[in-house]
Amino acid sequence: xxxxxxxxxxxxxxxxxxxxxxxxxxxxxxxxxxxxxxxxxxxxxxxxxxxxxxxxxxxxxxxxxxxxxxxxxxxxxxxxxxxxxxxxxxxxxxxxxxxxxxxxxxxxxxxxxxxxxxxxxxxxxxxxxxxxxxxxxxxxxxxxxxxxxxxxxxxxxxxxxxxxxxxxxxxxxxxxxxxxxxxxxxxxxxxxxxxxxxxxxxxxxxxxxxxxxxxxxxxxxxxxxxxxxxxxxxxxxxxxxxxxxxxxxxxxxxxxxx
Amino acid sequence: xxxxxxxxxxxxxxxxxxxxxxxxxxxxxxxxxxxxxxxxxxxxxxxxxxxxxxxxxxxxxxxxxxxxxxxxxxxxxxxxxxxxxxxxxxxxxxxxxxxxxxxxxxxxxxxxxxxxxxxxxxxxxxxxxxxxxxxxxxxxxxxxxxxxxxxxxxxxxxxxxxxxxxxxxxxxxxxxxxxxxxxxxxxxxxxxxxxxxxxxxxxxxxxxxxxxxxxxxxxxxxxxxxxxxxxxx
Numbered sequence: 001x002x003x004x005x006x007x008x009x010x011x012x013x014x015x016x017x018x019x020x021x022x023x024x025x026x027x028x029x030x031x032x033x034x035x036x037x038x039x040x041x042x043x044x045x046x047x048x049x050x051x052x053x054x055x056x057x058x059x060x061x062x063x064x065x066x067x068x069x070x071x072x073x074x075x076x077x078x079x080x081x082x083x084x085x086x087x088x089x090x091x092x093x094x095x096x097x098x099x100x101x102x103x104x105x106x107x108x109x110x111x112x113x114x115x116x117x118x119x120x121x122x123x124x125x126x127x128x129x130x131x132x133x134x135x136x137x138x139x140x141x142x143x144x145x146x147x148x149x150x151x152x153x154x155x156x157x158x159x160x161x162x163x164x165x166x167x168x169x170x171x172x173x174x175x176x177x178x179x180x181x182x183x184x185x186x187x188x189x190x191x192x193x194x195x196x197x198x199x200x201x202x203x204x205x206x207x208x209x210x211x212x213x214x215x216x217x218x219x220x221x222x223x224x225x226x227x228x229x230x231x232x233x234x235x236x237x238x239x240x241x242x243x244x245x246x247x248x249x250x251x252x253x254x255x256x257x258x
Numbered sequence: 259x260x261x262x263x264x265x266x267x268x269x270x271x272x273x274x275x276x277x278x279x280x281x282x283x284x285x286x287x288x289x290x291x292x293x294x295x296x297x298x299x300x301x302x303x304x305x306x307x308x309x310x311x312x313x314x315x316x317x318x319x320x321x322x323x324x325x326x327x328x329x330x331x332x333x334x335x336x337x338x339x340x341x342x343x344x345x346x347x348x349x350x351x352x353x354x355x356x357x358x359x360x361x362x363x364x365x366x367x368x369x370x371x372x373x374x375x376x377x378x379x380x381x382x383x384x385x386x387x388x389x390x391x392x393x394x395x396x397x398x399x400x401x402x403x404x405x406x407x408x409x410x411x412x413x414x415x416x417x418x419x420x421x422x423x424x425x426x427x428x429x430x431x432x433x434x435x436x437x438x439x440x441x442x443x444x445x446x447x448x449x450x451x452x453x454x455x456x457x458x459x460x461x462x463x464x465x466x467x468x469x470x471x472x473x474x475x476x477x478x479x480x481x482x483x484x485x486x487x488x489x490x491x
Contacts, residue, residue: 074312221346233339247307
């Protein structure tokens with residue numbers, strides 16, 4: 001009972017924080033210089049990790065689908081099937097997991113340290129709104145940089161799959177030729193939508209958790225931990241919801257099929 | 259640096275280890291059950307789309323999703339969730355002990371901090387990774403059975419028949435080996451970052467972040483190596 005009340009409270013707080021940020025954005029109070037600075041600090045430092053993760057995720061899925069298709073005798077579909085599975089669900093989820101560790105935990109630790117060392121209270125004391133000055137640029141920076149990093153990571157997964165296919169003795173040319181036969185424009189739209197939703201989730205959750213950190217250096221650790229747990233659970237939940245919506249649309253309008 | 263001498267390691271701190279098993283394993287059960295249930299549902303949806311696209315029918319969906327679940331997504335997603343749940347916690351706990359000089363106090367009492375702090379967490383994490391992987395795969399298969407009966411029209415008996423036909427015993431064994439390796443990586447990397455933590459409250463957050471990032475990346479890379487070793491060599 002206590003746990004469910006806490007979850008409802010967290011959800012409500014996150015929605016309120018996000019709506020406040022949206023209304024501040026529409027009042028044109030956003031400072032783009034800060035946003036660019038944050039994107040540089042958060043995004044560029046995570047690029048190497050995203051590329052590494054993307055290469056390995058692509059290679060894992062190519063290997064795994066190859067082994068399974070051999071069991072069913074359908075190796076001809078390897079390139080398309082592994083790329084499509086990676087782009088549509090496994091890739092966005094796994095790369096968003098790693099980004100929620102890197103980008104989300106970094107943001108919540110930074111905001112949590114600010115809150116614990118009473119820097120946010122100092123801003124309130126000066127008569128300024130900390131949501132406008134500190135949270136708003138960070139939320140948009142994290143949304144933009146997570147979205148772009150996810151897209152980069154997904155592109156790298158295709159590349160990792162090709163490299164690994166050549167490595168285990170599948171002709172890279174036939175692998176690549178197979179990709180457009182199964183990966184449709186609809187699948188690409190779905191993976192871009194998923195990337196954007198995961199970027200918004202990482203941004204809102206990490207800013208909320210950092211903003212509400214309490215109680216010294218232990219509080220910062222607790223904030224980082226609960227930020228990454230909430231991130232992962234909501235990423236899985238929204239991945240399922242988006243897949244469900246996509247599947248319903250596919251059944252009704254017959255989109256996505258060749 | 260002195261290389262540690264081999265000691266009789268069959269003694270371990272039983273009380274502390276069971277405590278960690280409870281904290282790391284039992285308390286993670288609700289999160290992992292809910293998340294992996296959704297993953298099981300999602301796999302059926304996605305593979306139904308792909309199988310209809312490629313093979314024009316969806317009879318192989320339960321088998322394909324269950325094999326992918328047991329071999330790949332079950333251990334990886336469970337252990338990534340476990341990382342975010344316990345990795346940051348271990349790093350922050352040991353880091354704040356370092357900041358408040360409790361580790362120096364332990365050394366002063368001639369208690370080895372590795373023996374006192376890391377070994378119980380390692381045993382607890384390995385135990386919880388292996389058991390939670392089994393629980394999560396069971397939950398994901400039940401979720402898959404539910405959605406397969408609703409959406410594809412296979413009966414539950416048919417579903418579990420195909421699953422048990424295609425998932426072989428070596429797959430389960432390899433899945434448990436994966437869980438063991440991932441469960442070892444999490445506390446080692448987290449404890450390393452905790453012990454390396456600088457003084458000050460900003461450093462604890464930094465250590466927790468680094469622990470989560472590095473151990474998730476290590477899990478992905480170890481998963482690639484193990485999958486390659488098991489299925490391609």
